Amino acid sequence: MARLLMFLSLVLALSGHTACSPPDAPRNVLVITLDTTRADHLSCYGYPLELTPHIDAVARRGVLFERAYAPMGQTLPSHSTLFTGLWPRVHGALENHFLLSPDVTTLAEDLAARGYVTAGVTGTRVLDADTGIAQGIEHWDEEGMRREEGRKLAERKAPEVVDRALAWADRHLASPEAERPYFLWAHFFDPHTPFEAPPEFRAGIDEAVVAERVQQSRSRIRRVGEEPGHDPMARLAEYWADYAAEIRFTDHELGRLFDGLTERGLMQDTVVVIVGDHGEGLLEHGTRTHGMNLFDEVVRVPLIIATPNGELAGTRVDEALSIKDVRATVVGLADGSAPGGPDDLWKDLRARGALRPRPVILERPHYSDNNLLTRTNSFYTEGREAGPMLAIVAEGHKLVVRPDGGHWLFDLSATSPEFEDISARSPALTDRLHGMLQAWLDAHPVLHDADSQDLSPERLEMLEQLGYGR
Numbered sequence: 001m002a003r004l005l006m007f008l009s010l011v012l013a014l015s016g017h018t019a020c021s022p023p024d025a026p027r028n029v030l031v032i033t034l035d036t037t038r039a040d041h042l043s044c045y046g047y048p049l050e051l052t053p054h055i056d057a058v059a060r061r062g063v064l065f066e067r068a069y070a071p072m073g074q075t076l077p078s079h080s081t082l083f084t085g086l087w088p089r090v091h092g093a094l095e096n097h098f099l100l101s102p103d104v105t106t107l108a109e110d111l112a113a114r115g116y117v118t119a120g121v122t123g124t125r126v127l128d129a130d131t132g133i134a135q136g137i138e139h140w141d142e143e144g145m146r147r148e149e150g151r152k153l154a155e156r157k158a159p160e161v162v163d164r165a166l167a168w169a170d171r172h173l174a175s176p177e178a179e180r181p182y183f184l185w186a187h188f189f190d191p192h193t194p195f196e197a198p199p200e201f202r203a204g205i206d207e208a209v210v211a212e213r214v215q216q217s218r219s220r221i222r223r224v225g226e227e228p229g230h231d232p233m234a235r236l237a238e239y240w241a242d243y244a245a246e247i248r249f250t251d252h253e254l255g256r257l258f259d260g261l262t263e264r265g266l267m268q269d270t271v272v273v274i275v276g277d278h279g280e281g282l283l284e285h286g287t288r289t290h291g292m293n294l295f296d297e298v299v300r301v302p303l304i305i306a307t308p309n310g311e312l313a314g315t316r317v318d319e320a321l322s323i324k325d326v327r328a329t330v331v332g333l334a335d336g337s338a339p340g341g342p343d344d345l346w347k348d349l350r351a352r353g354a355l356r357p358r359p360v361i362l363e364r365p366h367y368s369d370n371n372l373l374t375r376t377n378s379f380y381t382e383g384r385e386a387g388p389m390l391a392i393v394a395e396g397h398k399l400v401v402r403p404d405g406g407h408w409l410f411d412l413s414a415t416s417p418e419f420e421d422i423s424a425r426s427p428a429l430t431d432r433l434h435g436m437l438q439a440w441l442d443a444h445p446v447l448h449d450a451d452s453q454d455l456s457p458e459r460l461e462m463l464e465q466l467g468y469g470r
C-alpha cells in the first residue's frame, strides 16, 4: 500500500497546490537509465551512506517505487522492455547479442508521433543504434562509441554523456524546433564493471559502514575469499565500496545534467524518470555481476518518477511492478490527450492510491545446447546449470523455477528473504504462484528465437570485449 505521505499530497491537492489530473499541454520527458544500479545502493532506498543527493531530491518531489523489477538481468533486453512496454519474449531482444525488432513501437516513437523532438545519448555500445534501441530518436548520439582503428572503446563515462546531452540541449534551443516539447534519454554505464570511479568519489566512502552492510547481506564470499593474503570480508567490503563510488560519481554527474538543463530553461514542464536496467550480484549469491540469476540484487532496480507540478510528491509505493509499465505511464504523464492505457502506474495511484496487482515476471532465457547463448556466453554456463530460469513476484513472495525443474519460494518480507526457501511449508501459495506463472507462459509464447537474429562478427566481438562473450 502506498504510504501515508500520499495523504499530504492529497491535502495539497485539495488546497489547490497540486493538480491531480492529466496535463493540459504536452510536457517534456527526461528519462535517465542507470546501468547495473541496485535499488538498495541509492540513499533514498535506504543505503546507509549519502551517495545520491541529486537522485534523492528527485524522489522527494516525485514517486519512488520500492519494488520495481527489471524483466531480466541484462542491458538490451531490459532497456527494450522499458521503452516498448513489452516482455522480452514479445519484443525479441532476449539477449544482449540480439536485436530489437523494427516492428515494435518505442516510447520515443510514441512521443515523436505527438510532435516531440526526440534525442538520446548512450553510454555503451551494448545500446548502440545497431541494436534497434534508438528507433524513433531523431537526434541520437553515440559518437566515439564505434570501433575506430586501433581503438576498442566500448563505453563513455558519465561526464561525456552529460556534456553531450547538454550540447544537444544547446543545439535544440538554437533550432526552429525549440518551441516543441522534447524527449531526452541519457544512459549512464558507469556502475557497470570495471569499477573505476575517480578517486575523490571513492575516498569519501566509509568502509566500516560498507563492511557492516556486507555482513548484513550474508554474502557468500567464495571467489573473493580465494585471493591469498586477504581477509575475505575486508576484500568484499572494498569491492562493494568501489561499486558504491561509481554510483556516487554517476549521481554527481546527474546533478550537473539537471543544473545544466535548469540553466537552459529545459527542466520546466518536464517529467523526470530515473530507472535502472538491472542490478549487480556483488557475490551475494556467489555471482559477481548480473544476468546469471533472478535474485533481487540482480533484478530489483530503482524507479523514480517526478512530474513538474509535484503531483504525489513524496509518495513511496510498496507494490511490486515491472519496468515494463513505464512506457504507458510516461505517455499518460506527457500528454493529457493520450491516456497511457491499462498499464499506466499513475492512473492506479490517482484512482486507488495504490497499484492494482500486476504481473511481475523475471526471465533468464535459454534455447538449446547449440544455440547462440551457450556458444558465445560461457558466463551463463560456467559451473552453472544451463537452461531457462523463470520467476514471478506476487503476494509478497517470489517463486523461482530453476532449470532443473525445481523451485524456490521466498518471502520478500523476511530479513534475508532469498536465503531461505519456504516452499515446503507454504504448498498452497507455491501452487498458486506456479499456476499464475503457467497462465502467463501460456499467454506469452516466445515470438523470436536465436535463428531470427542477424548478428555480425563485429557485434559479437564487441560484446566479448564487454565481458559478455566467450
Ligand SMILES: [Zn+2]
Binding pocket: 035, 036, 074, 075, 076, 277, 278
Ligand atoms: Zn545494463
